[in-house]
Amino acid sequence: SLNYSSVAVDCDSSSLHNISLQICILALFCKEFELFFFLLGLSSVAAELNHPITMPVGNLITLRNEDDFNQTLTSYVSSPKTLAVLLDYDGTLAPIAAHPNNTCIPPESEVHLKQLVQRTDVFVAVISGRGVDDVRKKVNIENVTYAGNHGLEILYPNGSRYNYPIPEPLKVNYTKMVDILNENYAHDGAWVENKKASLTFHYRNVPENLHSDLKAEVRKTIESYGFRANQAHMAIEAKPPVEWNKGKAALFILQNKFGDDWADKVKVFFAGDDTTDEDAMMVLKGKGISFRIAENDQIQTHADYRLESPFAVGKLLKWLENK
């Protein structure tokens, strides 16, 4: 069991988050549940402090066609650096569908994406919330680096993999959380997508009058197992409380491919439609150009520009292909 003593810590929010998370996991090992939940709360608060939660709103320039791309992006794209294109899948490459199995990349986008991948001066990665093998199957293009589970797993073109090390107690809790969500809430059209490292609770087919209570209950359940709950499109994502996200994964992929000085060697384009994509937009601010895919031009985002739909992403890919 744990012996308590008082410790004074003078540190920034990032270190506070890491320290509290580490002791929290130790507390779980030692079955010190009160301490576990206290430290879990503390680590979440520290993570929030570390993460600016207010995002710029409005005044977001929308790029709609070739003329817009020419006017806005030409000077950035004409530098002799290698082009790195990092793309989210659902809602970005592929339009949202009623069920994850029913998505596909519009044929025109697929053609341009394939052309880009074939160029030796272009690097392409897809960074998704789906399981990595699932998104790999969906995109189905060779020579692309795939990241799944919001970056927790990465599959390189040569078949090698990176898996973010998730602490054992969290894995145990994950399994329990999947069982409870399935048992208590997977009805009236709701279902749990178990992706092994993170899950998505889908409620798209649930009658609308039940949404608000269901969402609150599911969030509470997810958090009671020590996981983070994120709102997504008609779904709630449960992610492990680790210091890893699409932003960290994007940097990791770029560093691995181009070295620590990647920012001097590469011009980066990132596109995403969801809150989890904001982590990548944040870390790439000033180092690349990012696009938020959104119908609403008042969306809160860290992206530099807005594209209205996955079809506009296709137009951007076509434009990039000719650069």
Ligand SMILES: O=P(O)(O)OC[C@H]1O[C@H](O[C@H]2O[C@H](CO)[C@@H](O)[C@H](O)[C@H]2O)[C@H](O)[C@@H](O)[C@@H]1O
């Ligand atoms: O990071 P992404 O590639 O955007 O993945 C995010 C989640 O996308 C999927 O769910 C969403 O898209 C489905 C298909 O269009 C839609 O039916 C669902 O309502 C959306 O929430 C996917 O199923 C999740 O695993 C991803 O985390």
